[in-house]
Amino acid sequence: MREITIGQYIPGNSIIHRLDPRTKIIITLVYMILLFVLDNFKGYLFPVGFILLASVLSGISLRYMIKGLRPLIFIIALTFILNIFMIKGRILYEIGPFDITYEGLYQGSFMAIRLVLLIVGTSLLTLTTSPIALTDGIERLLSPAKRIGVPAHELAMMMTIALRFIPTLLEETDKIMKAQMARGADFESGNMIRRAKNLVPLLVPLFISAFRRADDLAMAMEARCYRGGENRTRMKELRMSKIDFVTYIVFIIIVLGGIASRFIW
Amino acid sequence: MSIVVKNLTHVYMPGTPFESVALKDVNWEIADGEFWGLIGHTGSGKSTLIQHLNGLLKPTSGEIIVNGVNLHSKGVNIKSIRQKVGLVFQYPEHQLFEETVEKDVAFGPRNMNLPEDQVEKRVREALELVGLNYEEVKDKSPFELSGGQMRRVAIAGVLAMNPEVLILDEPTAGLDPRGRDEILDEIVTLRKRRRITVILVSHSMEDIAKLVDKIAVMHRGKMIKSGTPREIFGDYKGLTAMGLGIPQITELMLRLREKGKNVAGDILTVEEARDEILKAIRRKGSA
Numbered sequence: 416m417r418e419i420t421i422g423q424y425i426p427g428n429s430i431i432h433r434l435d436p437r438t439k440i441i442i443t444l445v446y447m448i449l450l451f452v453l454d455n456f457k458g459y460l461f462p463v464g465f466i467l468l469a470s471v472l473s474g475i476s477l478r479y480m481i482k483g484l485r486p487l488i489f490i491i492a493l494t495f496i497l498n499i500f501m502i503k504g505r506i507l508y509e510i511g512p513f514d515i516t517y518e519g520l521y522q523g524s525f526m527a528i529r530l531v532l533l534i535v536g537t538s539l540l541t542l543t544t545s546p547i548a549l550t551d552g553i554e555r556l557l558s559p560a561k562r563i564g565v566p567a568h569e570l571a572m573m574m575t576i577a578l579r580f581i582p583t584l585l586e587e588t589d590k591i592m593k594a595q596m597a598r599g600a601d602f603e604s605g606n607m608i609r610r611a612k613n614l615v616p617l618l619v620p621l622f623i624s625a626f627r628r629a630d631d632l633a634m635a636m637e638a639r640c641y642r643g644g645e646n647r648t649r650m651k652e653l654r655m656s657k658i659d660f661v662t663y664i665v666f667i668i669i670v671l672g673g674i675a676s677r678f679i680w
Numbered sequence: 681m682s683i684v685v686k687n688l689t690h691v692y693m694p695g696t697p698f699e700s701v702a703l704k705d706v707n708w709e710i711a712d713g714e715f716w717g718l719i720g721h722t723g724s725g726k727s728t729l730i731q732h733l734n735g736l737l738k739p740t741s742g743e744i745i746v747n748g749v750n751l752h753s754k755g756v757n758i759k760s761i762r763q764k765v766g767l768v769f770q771y772p773e774h775q776l777f778e779e780t781v782e783k784d785v786a787f788g789p790r791n792m793n794l795p796e797d798q799v800e801k802r803v804r805e806a807l808e809l810v811g812l813n814y815e816e817v818k819d820k821s822p823f824e825l826s827g828g829q830m831r832r833v834a835i836a837g838v839l840a841m842n843p844e845v846l847i848l849d850e851p852t853a854g855l856d857p858r859g860r861d862e863i864l865d866e867i868v869t870l871r872k873r874r875r876i877t878v879i880l881v882s883h884s885m886e887d888i889a890k891l892v893d894k895i896a897v898m899h900r901g902k903m904i905k906s907g908t909p910r911e912i913f914g915d916y917k918g919l920t921a922m923g924l925g926i927p928q929i930t931e932l933m934l935r936l937r938e939k940g941k942n943v944a945g946d947i948l949t950v951e952e953a954r955d956e957i958l959k960a961i962r963r964k965g966s967a
Contacts, residue, residue: 425697479696593736594775597767598837599759599791616787619777623823 424545430658431473431543436552438659442666443540449673450529450536458676461669462532466539468665473543483538484531491530498523546578555653568643576632584625591620681747681764681844681877683710683733688742690728702728704901706742710845710877717888717909718881720898721923726881727770729898730847733879734765746845763792766843770850772834773827781807781825781833782818788841806840807833809873810866828859835863839870845877846870852887864891889913889927889948897924910946929953 426432431439446462453459470477484491504518541549554571561567592602595616602613685708692700703725710716720726731737732744735751735758744751746761769775778784785806789799804814810832817825822833835851848867852860864887871878882888888895889909896906899922905912913919913926916934925931933947933956943960947953 475697482696590769591775593731594767594769594772595787596736597734597762597769598788598841599763600787601759601791616775616777620775624774 423542425475425479425542426545427474427543429472429474429543431469431539433658434543434662435653435655435659436544436548437556437653438655438662439540439544440549440552440556442662443537445666445670446536447533449670450532452677453673454677456525456528458673459528459532461673461676462536465666465669466532466535469539473539475539475542480535480538480542484534487530487534491527494530495523495527498526546575550575550578551649551651551653568647580625580628583628584621587624588617588621591617591624682712683747683765683845683877684708684743684745685729685732686743686745688729688732688744689740690725690732690737691740692728694740702901703732706901706903708896708903708906710879712877713875714877715871715891715893716877716879717892717895718879718898719883719885719888719895719924724898725901726898727849730767730849730879730881733845733847734762734767736762736767759791763788763841764843765845765847766838766841768835768838768846768848768851770853771831772838772851773822773830775837776822776830776834779821780819781812781822784822784833785836785840788837792841802840802842803836806836809839809870810836811862812836828855828862831855831859831863832866842874843876845879847879847881849881850883851880852882852884860887867891885913885925885927886929889930897922909948913948914946 446465450462453462467477470480499515499519500513502516502519502522503514504516506514507517507520508515544552550571553574554567557565557567557570592600596602600613600616602610602617604610605613685706688703688706688708689701690703692698692702706725706729708729718726718730728737732739733746735744738752746765749756749761751758751761776784778787782803785803786799789802794802803818807814807817812829812832817829817833822830825833831851835848838846846867851863851867855863867878867880868891870876880888880892892909894906895909895912897904897912897919904922913930916926916931919926926934927948929950929952930945930947933943933953934945936943936957937945941960942963943956947956
């Protein structure tokens with residue numbers, strides 16, 4: 416349960432940690448688009464280099480980030496296998512009615528790498544940005560849309576609260592699971608239906624406590640006169656600094672390099 | 681039932697930036713039928729320690745031996761250990777989930793695959809042990825009960841498995857004085873009736889002093905000392921330095937001593953204090 420690293424923040428004071436959250440959000444978005452624009456292995460040298468650079472600068476070990484892939488290994492493997500068998504082309508090997516083709520192998524490993532880069536890149540954002548900074552950044556990025564009626568502040572607040580309660584709920588899950596295991600509950604064996612049924616003693620208390628927490632939180636917010644984003648000032652104003660501009664320049668070079676690779680190779 | 685903890689060390693999330701050592705080389709021997717109190721400030725490792733005693737957590741290193749059986753050697757049926765070592769978590773009412781009180785208390789026995797008539801007998805016994813009327817509450821939803829009653833139903837849920845060791849993690853937290861006294865009284869009766877081993881985790885030095893035979897003190901993941909309440913509460917300075925205290929009445933008597941009154945310093949309960957003060961007054965009168 417505690418093994419989930421996606422979405423977890425690791426406090427630090429590296430250059431990457433100190434970047435303006437808006438910078439990190441924008442770069443992550445463009446990075447994701449870039450991954451889908453690039454269409455060959457050589458082009459991926461650019462994002463791979465970018466991730467390596469960023470992870471070295473952030474002081475977060477690559478091993479830790481790769482650990483975060485573990486829960487998604489199934490999806491990556493499935494993508495890989497489906498691609499291998501579904502794409503027609505030069506046949507390398509036959510297993511019964513299925514053919515492994517050269518093109519399939521190429522496409523399969525390409526897709527797998529794309530997914531890995533996608534996950535590692537986005538988790539780098541959450542690993543180095545505190546949830547508060549992240550939602551602050553989103554709020555600011557969305558604020559131009561306020562004029563057309565997008566409730567930017569409320570959306571950001573909802574996200575902050577949701578993120579803030581993930582660890583709490585995980586802890587709660589862990590506790591209830593243990594309490595039921597102490598009464599002989601079994602969450603690990605049996606077939607699918609049996610297992611789903613066995614989750615009831617976990618889910619009912621979890622829902623009850625989530626509602627109780629939500630209720631308490633709403634009360635506490637009201638007690639402090641919270642009433643949305645109108646006229647609220649903030650303690651920490653976001654401000655772009657020199658490192659942000661340098662980062663943008665480095666990133667633009669990488670994006671241009673990547674796009675150029677489409678035409679050159 | 682005896683439990684021996686040998687050189688137990690537990691590290692949470694090893695190999696990650698969140699690595700933290702919760703227990704360091706803990707040694708503890710619990711003999712059959714003893715009543716232990718476990719004290720220590722928040723985060724001292726009490727909860728981690730008790731979760732090892734029924735195999736919910738696996739030691740990073742060290743051993744837990746229950747009745748001569750090492751919990752983590754091959755072929756040990758951990759489910760049967762969990763049935764013998766009952767663990768009541770903090771705020772146990774948060775684990776209630778069934779539609780009726782009866783079904784909830786029966787959850788443990790049913791997981792043990794007991795025949796239905798046995799299950800019913802155990803539920804009835806367990807509910808009565810915690811001072812609830814079986815006929816009255818069995819068909820109620822656990823969520824329409826009062827806080828104190830919910831907690832008792834949850835404790836009954838563990839008792840229904842007939843554990844030989846009962847571990848309670850702050851069973852009285854958040855209860856009013858009357859609810860607290862009732863729960864503690866029930867623990868005492870239970871111990872007398874079933875002759876089980878009990879481990880009570882508590883922040884209330886009064887409760888600990890009143891009830892237990894022996895105390896173990898946890899501090900920063902280590903078991904600093906263990907001994908009888910008189911031995912432990914004799915060290916006022918050591919305990920306060922650890923963020924703990926001594927029972928108020930013990931403190932009162934120590935202060936009286938400091939003022940030069942001729943009373944004993946190792947008083948644990950109000951009754952003892954009364955007798956001691958009366959004795960001192962009589963001594964003075966006859967002198």
